[in-house]
Amino acid sequence: MIVTLILITIILILYLIHIYRCYSFFKCRGIDGPRPTFFLGNVADFARTKRISISIHNWTKQFGRIYGYFEGHTPVFVISEPDILDKIFRKYFSKFHSRRQFPLEERSTTKGVHLFSATGDEWRRQRNIINPTFSRYKINRMLPIINDCITNLMIKLDECIKIESEGFDIYKLYKCLTMDLIWRCCFSIKTDMQNNPNNPYLIRSQQVFARENCTFLTTLLGIFIPELQPCWLFIHCWINKIKAKLREYLPMGDKLIADDPSEWLKENVKYFVEKAPENCDETDLLHLMLEATERNINNTNQKNSSKRLLTLNEVKQNIYLFMIAGYETASTALAYVTHILATHPNEQKKLQDYIDRYISNDTILDYDALNKIECLDWFIRETLRMYPITPIIINRQCSEQIDLPELGCILPGTKFTLDMYSLHYDNELWGPVDTKIFYPERFATERHPLAWVAFGAGPRNCVGMKFALTEIKITIIRLLQKYTIVPSTSTNEDLELVELVTIAPKQLKVRLEPRTQIL
Numbered sequence: 389m390i391v392t393l394i395l396i397t398i399i400l401i402l403y404l405i406h407i408y409r410c411y412s413f414f415k416c417r418g419i420d421g422p423r424p425t426f427f428l429g430n431v432a433d434f435a436r437t438k439r440i441s442i443s444i445h446n447w448t449k450q451f452g453r454i455y456g457y458f459e460g461h462t463p464v465f466v467i468s469e470p471d472i473l474d475k476i477f478r479k480y481f482s483k484f485h486s487r488r489q490f491p492l493e494e495r496s497t498t499k500g501v502h503l504f505s506a507t508g509d510e511w512r513r514q515r516n517i518i519n520p521t522f523s524r525y526k527i528n529r530m531l532p533i534i535n536d537c538i539t540n541l542m543i544k545l546d547e548c549i550k551i552e553s554e555g556f557d558i559y560k561l562y563k564c565l566t567m568d569l570i571w572r573c574c575f576s577i578k579t580d581m582q583n584n585p586n587n588p589y590l591i592r593s594q595q596v597f598a599r600e601n602c603t604f605l606t607t608l609l610g611i612f613i614p615e616l617q618p619c620w621l622f623i624h625c626w627i628n629k630i631k632a633k634l635r636e637y638l639p640m641g642d643k644l645i646a647d648d649p650s651e652w653l654k655e656n657v658k659y660f661v662e663k664a665p666e667n668c669d670e671t672d673l674l675h676l677m678l679e680a681t682e683r684n685i686n687n688t689n690q691k692n693s694s695k696r697l698l699t700l701n702e703v704k705q706n707i708y709l710f711m712i713a714g715y716e717t718a719s720t721a722l723a724y725v726t727h728i729l730a731t732h733p734n735e736q737k738k739l740q741d742y743i744d745r746y747i748s749n750d751t752i753l754d755y756d757a758l759n760k761i762e763c764l765d766w767f768i769r770e771t772l773r774m775y776p777i778t779p780i781i782i783n784r785q786c787s788e789q790i791d792l793p794e795l796g797c798i799l800p801g802t803k804f805t806l807d808m809y810s811l812h813y814d815n816e817l818w819g820p821v822d823t824k825i826f827y828p829e830r831f832a833t834e835r836h837p838l839a840w841v842a843f844g845a846g847p848r849n850c851v852g853m854k855f856a857l858t859e860i861k862i863t864i865i866r867l868l869q870k871y872t873i874v875p876s877t878s879t880n881e882d883l884e885l886v887e888l889v890t891i892a893p894k895q896l897k898v899r900l901e902p903r904t905q906i907l
C-alpha cells in the first residue's frame with residue numbers, strides 16, 4: 389500500500405514537472421513567433437524500431453523538416469533543413485559550441501572531461517592541443533605505420549581464405565586493424581591485436597559499444613528526470629563498485645559478473661601515461677597531450693596561459709576517448725565499403741581498373757596523392773551517405789539566448805539534433821539520380837555544405853576525419869590490388885544493423901578471390 393502511494397506520488401510529481409517545463413518552454417517562445425510542431429517522444433515507436441535514428445526519420449516524414457519532441461520533459465529540436473543547420477553548426481557556432489549531455493555521461497572537472505564532452509573554453513583549449521595530431525604533415529609521418537598494420541591484415545586475410553573458403557567475417561579483422569592503428573599512430577605503442585584478438589583492451593572497447601542492459605534503468609531515469617543526473621550517476625558508480633567487490637570475493641565472481649568496460653578502460657589507461665616517456669614518438673597524440681600538461685610546462689608565461697594546458701586526468705580521459713572513438717567508427721566504415729564493393733561488382737571493377745592503371749604495388753601514396761584519387765574519395769563518401777555511422781552524436785546545445793527567424797526565441801539549454809537519414813536521402817539535395825541508388829559520381833557536383841554530415845559539421849566536426857579517410861583509402865587500395873571481393877553465400881543486399889552509439893552491422897561475411905592479373 390505504502391509503496392503504491394509512493395509510486396503514485398512520484399509519477400504525479402514527474403507529471404507536474406513535465407507540465408511546468410513544457411509550459412515554460414512554449415511561454416518563452418511567445419505567441420507570434422514560428423511554432424514548430426512539438427510532441428511527446430513516442431517511446432512505443434522507439435521500442436518498435438529499436439533504432440533511435442529510424443524513429444527520428446519516421447517522425448521527420450510525419451512532421452516535416454523542423455519539429456521537436458520531448459525526451460522526458462526535455463525539448464529536443466530535430467532539424468533537417470540545411471540552411472538552419474548551417475546557422476547552428478557553423479554561422480552561430482559560438483552560441484552552439486557544446487553537445488548535449490547523455491544520461492550517465494560524466495562531466496566532472498575533478499576526474500577530467502575529454503574532448504567529446506568538453507564544453508565552451510574547455511573544449512576550445514583541448515581541441516587546439518589535439519588538432520595538430522591530424523595535420524597533413526603528421527598523417528604523412530604515420531603512413532609507414534599504417535602500411536605496416538595493413539600488411540598484417542593482408543597476411544590474416546590470406547590465412548582466412550585458406551581456412552574459410554566459403555566466406556568469413558571480415559569486420560572482425562577490421563576491428564583489430566583499426567585498434568592497432570590507433571595504438572600505434574596515436575600512442576606509439578606497438579600492438580598486434582590482429583594476432584591477439586583476446587587483448588583485454590580490444591574486448592572491453594567492443595563491449596563499450598554493445599548493449600549494456602544493466603545500465604538500462606539508470607539511463608531511462610537520466611532521460612526522464614535529467615535534473616537528478618548526479619543521483620543516477622552516483623547510483624551507477626555504486627552498482628559498479630558493488631559489482632567489482634562481488635567479482636573479487638565471490639567464487640567464480642570474475643566469470644559470473646561482468647565489469648563495466650568503460651570504467652575498466654579508464655582505470656587501465658594509466659599504463660599508457662606511465663609508459664609514454666620511453667615510447668612516445670614526438671609527433672603522436674599522446675606526446676602532444678603530455679607536452680601540454682602542467683608537469684611539462686616550466687615556462688611561467690605558458691603556465692599562466694590556460695589556453696595551452698591539459699590536466700593529467702584530461703589526458704587519461706582523452707586516451708580512453710580516442711581508443712574507442714577511433715576504432716569502432718573506422719572499422720564500421722571499412723565494413724560498409726566492403727559490403728558495397730561485394731554487392732556492386734561494376735563499381736568494384738571501376739575502382740580496380742583505376743588502381744591497376746595508376747598505382748603500383750610498391751607505391752606509397754602520401755596524403756595529397758590519396759586525396760587526388762577522386763573516384764575512391766567519392767566511393768567512400770557515397771557509402772557513408774547511404775550508411776551513416778554515428779547520427780545520434782551529432783547534436784548541439786544552445787549556450788546563449790538567440791532569435792532565429794525560422795525557430796523563434798531559443799533559450800540556453802535547448803537541444804538540437806539532425807536527421808541524418810533525411811539529409812542524406814533527400815532527392816532535392818542529392819538528385820537527379822535517386823538517392824536510393826549507389827552513385828558515387830553525385831559527389832562531382834557541388835552540394836549544400838550541410839547535405840553530407842557523416843563526420844559532423846562546423847568547427848566541432850570529427851577531429852579524426854582525415855586520419856579515418858586515410859586509413860580507409862589505403863586499406864581499400866591494398867585490398868583491391870590483391871583480391872576481388874565477392875558476396876559469401878550468406879551475404880544479403882540488406883545488412884542487419886544494430887544501433888547504440890554507432891549503427892553497425894552484426895557481422896560482414898564475404899569471400900575474397902585472389903586476382904590473377906595484377907599489373
Ligand code: HEM
Pocket residue numbers: 503504505515709710713714715717718721777778781782783841842843844845846848849850851852853855856
Ligand atoms: C569513418 C570514421 C568516423 C566517423 C564516421 C566519425 C564520425 C564522427 C562524428 C559524426 C562526430 C561528431 C561531429 C559533430 O558533432 O559535428 C565525431 C566526433 C569525433 N570523432 Fe569521429 N568519426 C570517425 C573516425 C574517427 C577517428 C578515427 C577518430 C580518432 C582518431 C575520431 C575521433 C573523434 C573525436 C575525438 C570527436 C569529438 C570531436 C570534438 O568534439 O571536438 N573519429 N566523429
